[in-house]
Amino acid sequence: MRPELPPRYEPASVEDRIYRFWEEGGFFRAEPAPGRAVFTIVIPPPNVTGVLHMGHALNNTIQDIATRFERMRGKVACWLPGTDHAGIATQNVVERELKKKGLTRQQLGREAFVAEVWKWKETYEARILGQLRRLGFSCDWSRTRFTMDEGLSRAVRVAFVRLFERGLMVRGKYVVHWCPRCGTALSDEEAERRERPGHLWRVRYPLKGGRGHVVVATTRPETMLGDTGVAVHPDDPRYRSLIGKTLVLPLALREIPVVADAAVDRAFGTGAVKVTPAHDPADFAIAQRQHLPAIVAMNPDATMSDAVPERFRGLDRFEARKRVVEELEREGLLEGVEDHVSAVGHCYRCDTIVEPTLSDQWFVRMKPLAEKAIAAQRAGEISFHPPRWERIYLDWLENVRDWCVSRQLWWGHQLPIWYCPNEHVTVAETEPESCAECGSSELTRDEDVLDTWFSSALWPFATLGWPEDTEDLRHFYPGHLQTTAREIIRLWENRMIFAGLELLHAVPFRDMIIHSTVLAPDGRRMSKSLGTGIDPLDVIAEHGADATRYGLLKMSSTQDVRFSYGAVEEGRKLANKLWNVSRLILGAAAEATPDLRPQALEERWILARIEATRAEVERLLGEFDFSHTAQALYRLTFDDFCDWYAEAIKPRLYARDPDALATALAALERLLALLHPIMPHVTEEIWSNLPAREARLIVSPWPEPEARFDDARDALGNAQLAARIYRRSGVRVNVLGDSRRIFEAVVRPQEDGQGDVDAEIRRVREEIARSERMLGNDGFVAKAPAEVVDAERTKLDQYRDELKALVGG
């Protein structure tokens, strides 16, 4: 044994050193080469708002395994890293920081504030990239990008101009989700609906002239101050006579008409809808059709605007709600109130209830883009894993509405739009000299920035140099794999796809893995505010990066999973086990050279097992089944390699049998290669201790199937049979003793433990009987699929052979 190898695998003393070796050796760099296939993943760029969480760790572990696997299979594997400026999210965290110092962004002014955010970005980007290294990820760091670096920013402007020129980027006045705390518009996807208990008030709107009234139902009474009509269904007999009549809006005392619109649901509420065009998208649509004006009843901060009666002005919307209800009650206009649960939009970044508000914003016209994406998907261009998410994605495309992309924020890509005093719009990639329409040189740039997801949409190609026609773009686009959590499908994945189709006429990747969300051990969401979060760095510090990666894979599946320390500990045990069996082999075989010279049964058997597992791992990784990959490798390492093979060859190792030494080293090499994508550090560290090997498992080839294992089937069958006999044997065999005896015993059972062979014979006979019963069943033979019947016949033959071996041997 090599005294210099410690008896325990200590990740802390190994992982950083190994990582530096990889990075300094340039092994992650992806250089296109003639004749070599390419494999590309662009990292989902983490937000620079903070540090990575468990979801990132799982997501990126999957990407690293895919990257390392493809690299070992000989491809030029490019995993492009980077970070996202995360406009609204980062602006919010920096604002929160300022608030601790008693400052607001308004006090700083735009330029100084943005400078503060850049400082924040530098700090957190460095931390994030450090975390990615700590997990052992093999990113091509020479290609690291940021969504607001120069190249990406130019790509954003070019994309904006192209969409504008194609008529896909338009300015319009619509009701958008407005976050009064962030002070900006949001897209539909950024407003998260949550069911909240509330009330449904029924309010009388008197007819002009004093007789009669219409009762409307509302969940937001304060918005009535912005009502400009009441709508009923044209075929509703209750209200037919009122259509065209005039009502007096209570409190505001404004005259408003009763209009007919087919969008009204006769069955809900009273069948009469108050129309607030400026604060409800459905009402806005009705107002457009019925030519009703819009009155903006609220200010951007959700206080009541000057358009409402003076006594309500400046009141917060919820205070105003109380006051409106009180006054209605006092005037006897409140006909009733009931509890009502409704889905209320919340800002996805600050959780404030959003206020639908009429606003002037820029929109991407989605219909034409969605149509292309739908066509591409119908042609099967992207495979979803698991496939059920494809339906979710297509549903979104089929019901898509225009995408509001302008944000009233400071941190982000400023719109490439300039206005002249005549209100002409000039859209240009670089600052224009003069107005495109009237030639005026007095231009003002639009202050708004773009939705952060706009630059994200361009990430798969802008990171490779688009809009230039670069070498990288030609080699690495389209990419191959995208992995993500399900909530990102609508925010990001969809947008990468339609942007890629529109701007490069190609989808950005072929396979999309939707992986599980990692929950806290108690099943709640991992979140900082709940105190349920687990920091991947803490887990790494305790168990090592390899164990953490293994644990995440093991617990990953297609549904949500609870974080399990058990899975990580399993990974740590696996790393330690591998380390120690390597100590055993390396200690005995220090001078030998790896070389396959299998002679003994256990040697042919372990090589067959490694070969079978290689094929299994290839298949499982091809299906993106990482949990079973981890399980297969655990079995191979623990049960087969350590508990059986290593024990069996111990006597020959101690005796310095050159064939055993050489074969053990060669078998170990193959085992390490299979484990490397999942546990890169420990395998690399062991590899570097192998004789006559440079420390670079990372670029060593994935094991090839070996023709010389043709006889492995027999060896495998025998050994499995032997193992079964052994396990059922009542005879105590000391495994840590002369383990070769075990193999000899199980292979020649008649020499040792004769009674147990009888038990085995009984068992095989039972199996034969069962199989014969099945095959003797006419229904089974007649109705079961032919291959099932054939398989059963094959099994029966195998059992009969086993029996013959047992009885005849």
Added chain:
RNA sequence: GGGCGAUUAGCUCAGUUGGCUAGAGCACCAGCUCGACAAGCUGGGGGUCACAGGUUCAAGUCCUGUAUCGCCCACCA
């Protein structure tokens, strides 16, 4: 209102187109200190596969319904 997923051992989860006596890790029990590893080895106990029907020679697996939990979508104000 619509849709999706889940329910298997004390815990976390596997279980392929229906086909042997439903598995793993952890935990638990018993034994083992032998020159890789006690973070080890060997063996063991533990399950009405949420419930009720149905299809089938055969159901954890397929169908229908029920219950519970979770998630997503939705302009019923």
